[in-house]
Amino acid sequence: MLEFHLRLFCERLKRVLAGEEGALTLPDSTNLTPLFQNLLTESEIIATTLVGNYEADMARLLFQLIREEFDESEIYLAFLQESDEDVKRSDILEIVKDINDFVHESEEAIDTFFINIMQQQNSEEESESSTNMALLVGLHTKIIDIRNRMQQLPPGDNDFVITEQRDKLIHLLIEGKPRLDINEFESGREELFDLLIEGHPRLAVVAILDSSGFDKTAFAADTYNNNHVKFYFDCLAWVRVSVLYDFGKILDDIIKSVMPTARVRVIIGEDYQLKKSILRDYLTNKKYFIVLDDVFDNSEIWSDLEELLPDDENGSRVLITVTDPDLLASLEMENGEKIRRDSVLFGGPLIRLKHEAWQFFILHYGSMPLENYFQGEAIPTVWRQIFSVMELPFHLKVCFIYLCVFPPSIEISTEQLYQLWVAEGFIPYNGEETAEHYLKELIHRGFIQVSKRRARGTIKSCYVPSIVYYTSVFVVAEKTGFVWMPYMEEESLANVKRCFIFKDLIEFFSLEHSDMYLQSFLNHSPKRYHLALIDCENFCEKLKHLRVLNLGSAVLDQFPPGLENLYLLKYLKLNIPSLKCLPSMLCLLHLQTLEMPSSYIDHSPEDIWMMQKLMHLNFGSITLPAPPKNYSSSLKNLIFISALIPSSCTPDILGRLPSVQTLRISGDLSYYQSGVSKSLCELHKLECLKLVNESKPSRMVLSEYQFPPSLIQLSLSNTELMEDPMPILENLPRLRVLKLKQNSYLGRKLACVGLSSFPELKVLHLKSMYWLDEWTMGAGAMPKLESLIVNPCAYLRKLPEELWCIKSLRKLNLHWPQTELRQTLRTFKDMEWQYCQSRWPQGKFKLALTSRPKKMVKPAKENGAVQMEKKKKLATTFEICIYYFNYHFLAIKGRTP
Known part of the structure; x- marks a missing residue:
């Protein structure tokens, strides 16, 4: 792990040579390509030598550094005890330090090189290629010197095998301890x-x-x-x-x-x-x-x-x-x-x-009995976790250690995590599928826990348990110099690449940043600090090498000056509620993620079409301009947009977004009905679509919409449809999640009567259909339905009989059903009602129905394990939940059918 800076540097050099670093390829006229290639060759030789010959030595050195955190341990860990041979190999640590210094200097030189080129393009100044070349030649000389020094090192310690040491710790942990019966x-x-x-x-x-x-x-x-x-x-x-x-x-x-x-x-x-x-x-x-x-x-x-x-x-x-x-x-x-x-x-x-x-x-x-905890014998458990991290493949190791930039046990948005992994260079460009695979692997190995899943089953958020965070993320990240943490000395900022803030953002802004080479800055403070523009300008001027900038909840009055000079920025999140016009200077060519969820943009510059690297565009709302005349390129990498103004949903615009998978459209869907309805079919990879109407009255006609067959999730809000949406949507071949939300349909009847209605549908939410009183289904409709929510169902007389034939149905939530429907559900065989006397606001009560045994207490002679197995099965039985008011629901609304 001590060498990960060098390995990440090698990956970056490969991207530079492939033209994937920033928005530029190496200019042929400068003849710098051979120098970059030579730098990569020498760096890979050293990285291979370190990993191949001295991995065990570096692991032992890292463990010795980590042990300082657990000095209270009385456990004898022989492999951590110093020996004459260890003292002789202390020069390895010195060389590793020199390598990291070299990487730090090289990264800064390469960043300066790209920044100079971009500044020259903007200002039309003469090239400084000779200066850039001299810098790279000097770096090449330094890495040759490091390689020569490594060749003088004694042979590596081949007797130290991480897996064997881990097994010894496991044996130490359980030796002589009684087993759990x-x-x-x-x-x-x-x-x-x-x-x-x-x-x-x-x-x-x-x-x-x-x-x-x-x-x-x-x-x-x-x-x-x-x-x-x-x-x-x-x-x-x-x-x-x-x-x-x-x-x-x-x-x-x-x-x-x-x-x-x-x-x-x-x-x-x-x-x-x-x-x-x-x-x-x-x-x-x-x-x-x-x-x-x-x-x-x-x-x-x-x-x-x-x-x-x-x-x-x-x-x-x-x-x-x-x-x-x-x-x-x-x-x-x-x-x-x-x-x-x-x-x-x-x-x-x-x-x-x-x-x-x-x-x-x-x-x-x-x-382990509790007495062993107080004797310090739980320490091997901590070491075993650290060993598990060390055994990870490098790509998983660096992705896992990166989680230290998030507060412990916080729910981490997987969408944000994937974007950060890509922006940091841990994963190939535009590799969110790879990122998802990495996350699942870390979950499978027990390092990360799933917190929430989306309706369609994908992971929405995750977290790192505290003990894992402290032992395997926090300590290892600190000892390897991966990140600057809030409690560290200010002097250590000079050599750090990543910094995160949990609490006092203003205090960090007051520090001197002139000698910092910072690539990532993330603010996780929950406080809504109001940032002065002068502080932001100074921040951007001094930290010009940033690739990731997330100011979190900190509030800005306007676009911060100086941000346009962060040429290497790939991930940007700002909070500017008053911003209405997106400035042209924000259209940084290499930006991959642009997050401004509190901004509602009425006007965007044509330059946004130049952002060929852009993958995520997240605003309260945003208007995309028509592409410039004679401009044939597209935002080919853009996969996520929220929320697009309907006026921007034209064939010319959506046709230039060939990779979009998630799209939220919010605004006057009635007025722009024709353009929106006929343009969606241009998005051949669209999987998730949310339509939110914000006009009154609504004249949206769903039958005019041409949805792409790739659609997996569809959500409608405030569309006030007068026609039954089911016959129009039931033939979408891949639709798994359908949410007809607030005021989406004003009719009285729903009919799913097709022979193959909703063949893949798993989740159906029917919300705020106040006047719905009849719902019919054909035999075989929704064969894979798992979850159904109807909120409210104040006039619905009965549920379709065909629902009870769906074997996959496991969850049914009904809000405020009338007495007739409740009485129908009471007749189910082997079902028992239980009243929970919880008075909710507005006189609401909760009523629940679940299939379960009549008695909760076990027979006197029944084995506890058998009884608990019965109770465990309850979690998978069919569940019906009913919520109702103690007075007429619609009377509250002041509405009549």
Whole structure:
């Protein structure tokens, strides 16, 4: 891992020679191509030598650097002990440092070369190729010197094999330790389930502590998603904590999970104390179940929870998955004693602790008793994770370590992650399919967890668990100099390429950046700092080598001056709500991603058609101009646009976007009906289409639309269709997700009667179809349907009988159905109703129906494992959820049919 700077540099040189770096190819007149080729050849020789001959030595050196983080370990790790041979090889570390310095200097020289060329093109100054050539000749001399020094090194240590050392650690971890008995495990699990559902009505808190061999998050998720749990509690919340404890964020996440969306928007920006008071009042008299996942060592959480959570003795529960056992050190046993090393045995049972506010329990699973944690014997688990990172192939290793630029346990948008990987040069240009494959591989290996999936099944967001982040990302990234982190000394900024901010953006802007060679800057601070233009101008002037710039939520009044001189920029995200006209200077030729979701652009320059590298265009709305006359090129790499103004949806414009896969069109669809409806067929690779109408009244006629057969997902909003959309859409051969959202259809009837209606449809959302009273389906329609949501269905008398013949259907949500429809559902055989007394805003109640056994308690003699297997099956049974008002829904709207 110590040599990854050099390997990334080699990949960049290959892109330079292939003409894929920036927007330029090497000018033939300068005769620089041979110099770049020679530089690449020598760099690859050194990289191959390092990886081939000294990989084990560098791995040991890296482990020795990392060990400084775990000095408290009493575990004897022989391979980390210094020897005479290790001292002799300390010169390897010095050479690696010189190599990284060389790469740093080379990157800066190449960037300067490209910047000079682009400046000369803009200003028509004379070429400075002789100066550029002298720089490259000097670099070539330096790398030859490094190669000669490497040839003087002693042979590498071939006895150190990473896999063998990992296996030794695994043996050390389990040697002499009792194994977890599966019967005890199932018994303890049953005990936890009984506590949640049938325990004492007082508020109970259970801390789940794991060790090697047990996934506490998966265990908690299985409990959280159980149908009994879902329907027993009035409101549920799953909150991911993290290494960086922030109860304000925890508070916001609970509010977003349990409170109605409309109310969340009102209070989420309020004062911390006020939000805490509002949430406590909201949870009062409600039976709640809250899971706090991945809690690290911060004992403040107990007092914070005590202030927040009311105990109305109605069976509310809190489940906490503990990553660091030191979190429990301040607690006492029920008899008043401190937790002893032998207090909590692996495999259960639940251990009761003393706490003034709640019932408090610990449940511990895994292959290591709690006493071993307090002896420091969990350290080999940490090392094993680090070994796992070191064993990754280089392309996965660098993609994984890059996750350190995100706050721990934050939900990472996969769309953003793919774009950043490409912009950083970790993945071939325009390689998002490759990026998705890399992510799935990292998930499969257990480094990353899936957080959310899109309706069509693709991964929408992911996260890195805290312990993995701390041991395998944070520590390794720091020791290898991959990134500058907020707590590091300012002096270290001079040699860093990547920087991210979690909290104080203004403080970073106040630093001196004149000697920095920074390629990436990402702001993750949640605060909406207002940036002065002069600060932005100074920032852009000093950091002219940037490839990635994400200012996050920081607010700008106008386009920042100096940004047009960031010639190497590939990824740009800005927050300029007042911007209406896209300046020509922003059309940087090499830009791949342009994100300005708070800007609504009425006018764009023709120069936007020159952005041949552009892949993602994300605005609140944007108008694309007609291509210039006699201009035959296209935005051939553009795959994502949101949100395009309908006036820009002409055959001439959409025909120049041959690769677009995701498109959101928002605006007056009625007025531009003709152009939009006849132009969509130009997008032969279009998979996801969202149409949002913003005109009143709407005269949109869906039958005039010519949708491309490649369409997989379609969403309509505020289209106010008068004709039944189903006969028009049912023949789309690849459609898997159909969302007819807010005011999309105003008719009374839906009919899917074709012999092969919706052959691939899996998800169907029917929302705000207030007057829908009849729905018919033909035999064989929607044969692959899995999820159906109808919200509301106040006038719908019955559901199509054909629905119950669809074997794949697993989820049905009905909002505010009339009595006749509810009575129909009650007649299902082997179904049992359960009423959850949760009073929602506006008098709303929740009613749920699920196929399950009549009794929840197990027979006295039944084996716990058998009983739990029955309960596990509940998560996969057919589920119907019904939500209704305690007074007529449409009366609230003040509308009549």
